Amino acid sequence: MALSGMGSAGNVNPNKSYEVTPAPNDSVSSLSFSPKANYLVATSWDNQVLCSTWKDDGSTVFTGGCDKIVKMWPLLSGGQPTQVAAHDAPVKEVAWIEQMNLLVTGSWDKTLRYWDLRQAQPVHTQQLPERCYALTVRYPLMVVGTADRNLIVYNLQTPQTEFKRIVSPLKYQTRCVAAFPDQQGFLVGSIEGRVGVHHLDDAQQGKNFTFKCHREGTDIYSVNSLNFHPVHHTFATAGSDGAFNFWDKDSKQRLKAMARCCHPIPCSTFNNDGSIFAYAVCYDWSKGAENHNPATAKTYIYLHSPQEAEVKGKPRVTTGRK
Known part of the structure; x- marks a missing residue:
């Protein structure tokens, strides 16, 4: 990978982020940093x-997709990829659970499957009410968002049973979920430019709220990605409006609104210490194939170095005065 600080025409890089080259030839569907290094x-x-x-030791990457299988790529050893999991429909989500030494996969075949890499068959298959659209793991908490706006919460200490099933506080299709770093709740983002903040403890329900984001006037854009900062536990949203913003859920404040790129941001992620925020800028198919022009469509991957003021939480405002 080469890094360049040069912006591109058409306001693709208004935040002057570092560009990763070469970028893929088509739209980016996921970004993930190694937990051990800046890969x-x-x-x-x-x-x-x-x-x-990634596997927790940073040695291996797992990928899933439309061919209904999951491959393991031993990056550090330079070996060939091997199939380690399979579904009956495209695989939408994969997560490595370090504490269980298992891979969990979520599919449009309406199942979650847990895989021991030494076995060809899943060690457990969990039925879902609908297709898996989003998944987040912060052991022992796992939350799965499905096509019918259900949010299914699992305690991974007893993964065979649902801990709780919640109808999304958002009225439209779920796009992304992110477990709180303290495992006490989760964020959910939807296609309507809104994020829900949800606590699991019934006694904490008064702290739940939703807020609008990634909107401009009457134009409403999908929230495509939610990422918690690994140190400050604030979070980033990225959307189809081409913007990414940093937020503090505890003080209910937006910490920083970044300048909008001229194309959507379909996915984003922090590195392991939060010093780099990676995001892709490309067509995200939210307006269908008829609005995609292969002749002019380009894909970009950028790296932003967050300043502390952008990602460090602020004290709660207790009075109306400043």
Whole structure:
């Protein structure tokens, strides 16, 4: 990978982020950083890969996609990829659960499957009410968003049973979920430019709220990605409006609104210490194939170095005065 600080015409890079080159030939479907080093994996629709995740030791990447299988790529050893999981429909989400030494995969076949890499068959298959659209793991908490706006919460200490099933506080289709770093709740983002903040404890329900974002006037854009900062536990949203913003859920404040790129941001992620925020800028198919022009469509991957003021939480405002 080469890094360049040069912006591109058409206001693709208004925040003057570092550009990662070369970028994939088609739209980016996922970005994931190694938990051990600044290695970034991008998956793209050019080979119909939808999702990716790293093993906790940073040695291996797992990818899943439209071919209904999950491959393991031993990056550090330079070995060939091997199939480690399979579904009956495209694989939308993959996550490595370090504490269980298992891979969990979520598919449009309406199942979650847990895989021991030493076995060809899943060690457990969990039925979902609908297709898996989003998944987040922060052991022992796992939250799955499905096509019918259900949010299914699992305690991974007893993964065979649902801990709680919640209808999304948002009225439209779920696009992304992110577990709180303290495992006490989760964020959910939808296609309507809104984020829900939800606590699991019934006694904390008064702290739940939703807020609008990624909107401009009457134009409403999808929230495509939610990422918690690994140190400050604030979070980033990225959307089809081409913007990414940093937020503090505890003080209910937006910390920083970044300048909008001229194309959507379909996915984003922080590196392991939060010093780099990676995001892709490309067509995200939210306006259908008829609005995609292969002749002019380009894909970009950028790296932003967040300043502390952008990502460090602020004290709660207790009075109306400043």
